[in-house]
Amino acid sequence: MPAEDKLFTIRSAHDIDFPAVIDVLRTANMHYIPSPEMPELDLYCCCVAEVKSRIVGMSGYKILSAREAKTTLMAVLPEFRGWGIGLALQEWRMNxxxxxxxxxxxxxxxxxxxxxWYKRHFGYREIGSLPKEHEFGHPEISRWTTLQVDLTQWKEKNE
Ligand SMILES: CC(C)(COP(=O)(O)OP(=O)(O)OC[C@H]1O[C@@H](n2cnc3c(N)ncnc32)[C@H](O)[C@@H]1OP(=O)(O)O)[C@@H](O)C(=O)NCCC(=O)NCCS
Incomplete structure (x- = not known):
């Protein structure tokens, strides 16, 4: 595919994007909202990736305290993976x-x-694991691996 056909844009998400965001999440089995694993999704802490005005990816975060946050969800439609969209979605939320x-x-x-991929590109390290509360994400993997990254160090390296 020519490079110009792989053009995408990233923008903040809005409430109206919810159905399209759910369609993206469904392809990664991450659409169970609300559920114990994902009680809610604040779209004002999310961004979406668009290709020709179609939403093809999303990512989000939740601020936990003055210094700490966690990522919520991220997925890209399978046919658009490998274009660098995931990198851009992750950089958006880190920034x-x-x-x-x-x-x-x-x-x-x-x-x-x-x-x-998280370790290779963003400097995450493993700090633990925890059991999933129910099926969410990969259906054959029953635990989450918990990763942590120091955003101050990441920013310094990327300036
Ligand atoms: C993780 C995810 C969001 C990455 O999205 P993406 O747009 O494919 O991301 P990128 O294109 O930036 O990078 C994908 C990596 O896989 C490689 N890749 C190449 N072709 C690919 C393809 N067809 N499908 C998937 N990955 C591919 C890329 O080369 C790249 O590796 P590199 O950057 O080290 O070279 C996407 O794979 C996804 O939706 N996965 C399922 C849900 C998930 O695991 N979400 C994360 C929750 S924590």
Whole structure:
């Protein structure tokens, strides 16, 4: 596919995006909202990726305290993976959190390739694991691997 056909944009999400965001999350089995794993999703702490005005990816975060936050959800439609959209969605939320003065970011992930990707690109390290409360994400993986990244260090490296 020519590079110009792989153009995407990232923007803040709005309430009206909810159905399209759920459609993206469904492809990653992460659409159970509300549920014990994801009681709610604040779209004002989310962004979406668009290709020709179609929502093809999303990511979000939740601020826990003055210095700490966690990521909520992130997914890209399977046919658009590998274009760099995930990198841009993750950078968007890390930059948003830096702007809010957040220093420590926690992410729970299940797929080994995604865990390796977080470590490789963003400097995350494993700090633990916890059982899933119900099926969410990869249906054959029953635990979340908890990852943490120091946003101050990440920002310094990327300036
Ligand atoms: C994790 C996820 C959001 C990444 O999105 P993405 O748009 O594919 O991300 P990128 O294109 O920036 O990077 C994907 C990586 O996989 C590689 N890749 C190449 N082709 C790919 C394809 N067809 N599908 C998936 N990954 C591919 C890329 O090369 C890249 O690795 P690299 O950056 O080290 O070279 C996406 O795979 C996804 O939705 N996964 C399922 C849900 C999930 O695990 N979400 C995270 C919850 S914590």
């Amino acid at each position: 948003e959190l830096c702007r809010h003065g957040i220093q420590s970011l926690i992410t729970n992930a299940d797929r080994p390739e995604t865990i390796a």
